Amino acid sequence: MSSSTPSQADLFKAEGNALFAKKNFKGAHRKYTEALKYDSENPVLYSNRAACSLGLNRYLDASVDATKATEIDPGYAKxxxxxxxxxxxxxxxxxxAEAWRRALAALPTEKLSPAEKKQRDQYSSELAVAKAKLEEIEANSTQSEGLTIIRSWEKQKLPWERAIAILPDLAASLTWSSSAWVIERAYRSWERGVKAMKEFQIKQTAGGPMMFGRLxxxxxxxxxxxxDSRVFHISDENFASLYNQQMSFEAMKAKxxxxxxxxxxxxxxxxxxxxEGWDAVRPALSITVRGWVVRAFIDDSLRNSxxxxLEFYNCAIDVLKWGAKHWGDVSFEEKGAIFQxxxxxxxxxxxxxxxxxxxKENPGKYPYDELIASADELLAELGDVPPEPHVPDIAFYLSFFRYPMGQAHSIRAFAFLRxxxxLRGANGGGLTDDITKLYSKAGMEYLTAASCYPKDDLIYPWFLHCAYHAQFNAYATPxxxxSLLDMLEESIPLMNKIWxxxxxxxxxxxxxxxxxxxREDLQYALDxxxxxxxxxILKPF
Known part of the structure; x- marks a missing residue:
């Protein structure tokens, strides 16, 4: 390393520090990355870059850099x-919790400076939070809100079992617009995955224990x-262990x-x-991204995190977006279906x-305008949805065209409604033109969202319900x-066949x-x- 190298690293570090102070985390991240090219074993640079990633809510990247910093300097509390x-x-x-303990252990035990005392108090407080989270998870481990243990006597009530039962009649009547096709397809995928997981074994061999399983x-x-994420269910109490084993196995095989x-x-x-070529990179990218997706869904639905x-979904989206651009001229056969x-x-x-x-939980952290922007981005990507195909493509069409469109419109509706x-709460419960316009926009978005789903999907009547109540606050006509209530009433028997x-x-x-x-009250008022x-009219009429 030349004598000029440290000063070059210090220059980039100083620029990064200045940008970080202004909360320009992306800019600071780039500067620390440049500095690391000249001083690749500097724990402060890795730690500072981790801080930038934390500021951007990129927790995986922050974890990697902070880990590197602690490996270089195990006594680095920050x-x-x-x-x-x-x-x-x-x-x-x-x-x-373990990292907070290590952070506390790295601080001096006596003659602490005011900054170190502040650090100690913060780390102790955060350690208590982590311990409380662990205790909460342990207490609720057998009764998580999203945890569904399916037992044999319940099978006739399960939506996918009901869907399988009615598919012959739907095919005979050429009824393709049905949620039965979607949930049945998703169920088949789920069952194949679970079956493969159960084939995993660890066997003792002459060379020691080895893993055997199906990719x-x-x-x-x-x-x-x-x-269709509603297919997620657990029919085996050992699901978490089976999944972790399978993920480790496939991740190891694919590197x-x-x-x-x-x-x-x-x-x-x-x-x-x-x-190594695409045969090595394709499965590695697939397992990495798919692992993030499953982890994100589990963290949301089971762990309520x-x-x-969001971090794992963002990781998956970032890599797919980057890969689509970086390898735009490479066929899907080469780079993998994950980039479809x-x-x-x-x-x-x-x-x-x-x-x-x-x-819903924290509108200050996740503002409505961010919701609307994300929904608009998805709608722009969808563009003009192709016409409805015939079976066997109907399930794919609904899952990846109509359902995402419905999701995006419902998100817009939710944001307008909130x-x-x-605004109404701030106005003491009174209405203004701006408020009624928002209610009306929410109602129409919910109605559009409902139209994206088959009438026998449980989401269809629910969005009609939401549209009805939103429009009632926007001076709607009987x-x-x-008409909304008629549509809702018609859909309930259809929905019940499956859901x-x-x-x-x-x-x-x-x-x-x-x-x-x-509806009866409304009709009576008309009669x-x-x-x-x-x-x-405005509720209550």
Missing amino acids: AWGRLATAKMGLAAFDKA GAIAELSNAILE AWVESGPEGVMQEAPKRLEA VESA PTIARGIKSLRLGTLMKGC KAED RFLL EFSPEVVTFREALEKDLKS TKQLELDSL
Whole structure:
């Protein structure tokens, strides 16, 4: 290393520090990366770059850099703290707790400076939070909200079992617009994945223990979630152990980047491609991205960790977006089906659902305008949806064209509705033109969203319900409201054929029944001349 090298690294570091102080995390990240080219074993640079990634909510990249910093300097308290923060963002609370302990242990035990005392208090507080999270998970491990243990006596109530039973009649009547096709396809993918996982074994050989199993389980499970995430269910109490074993097995065989973030993948994949070719890179990219998707879905639905789920979805989307651009002239056969636009579309649709959940829980952190922008991006990507195909492509068409479109419109509707409610609350419950316009936009978006789903899908009547109540707050006419309620009433028997006993229907059945009761009230008001068909009314009429 020449004598000028350290000063060059210091220059980039100083520029990075200045940008970081201004919260320009992307710019600072680039400067620290440049500095590392000249001083690749500097723990401060890795730790500082980790801080940038934390500022960008890129927890995997932050974890990689902070880990590197602690490996170079095990006594670097701030690096341990940043590693712990990254692990908290990834919902890896056990690893976060251990990192907080290491951070505390790295601080002096006596004669602490005011800054060190502040660090100690912060690390102690964060360690307590991590411990509390671990205790909460342990207490709820057998009764997670999204955990569904399927037992044999329940099978006749399961939507995919009901779908399988009615598919012959749907085919005979040439009824292709049905959620039965979608849930049946997703179920087949899920079952193939679970079956493959159960074939995994560890056998003792002359050379020691070896893993034996069938590849493809992670692809099947991720396909099932992307096709229709409602198929996610657990029929074996050992599911988590089976999945972890399978993921480790497939990741090892493919040499997937399980410990890297998207930055690491983007740096290493081209190098491996040059050295080993697509036969080595294609499966590694597939397992990496699909593993992120499954992890994101599990963190959201079972662990209720929005932040971690969004991180893994973002990692998957970032790598797919980069790969599509970097290898734009490479065929899908070479680079892999993972780069098909439909895969990214499915991931973005799942991410939207998680983002909406985050917005419900913390609108300050996940603002409505971010929701709308993400939904608009997905709609722009969809463009003009192709005409409805015939079987056997109908399930694919619904999963990756109509359903994402419906998801995007419903997200827009939710954001407009929440904006209207917030403004109305600030206005003491009163209405203004701006508020009623937001209610109207929400109602029409929900109606558009409903139209993207088959009438026998449970989402169809629910979005009609949402549209009905939003429009009622926007001075709707009885004629329009009755048309919504007629559509809702017509859909319920169709929905029940497949989804009657699903948890969602059990939850919102009472709300739909109240809607139908309000139809009677509305009709009575018309019959008794209290209202006319084209009167403008507002709930309660």
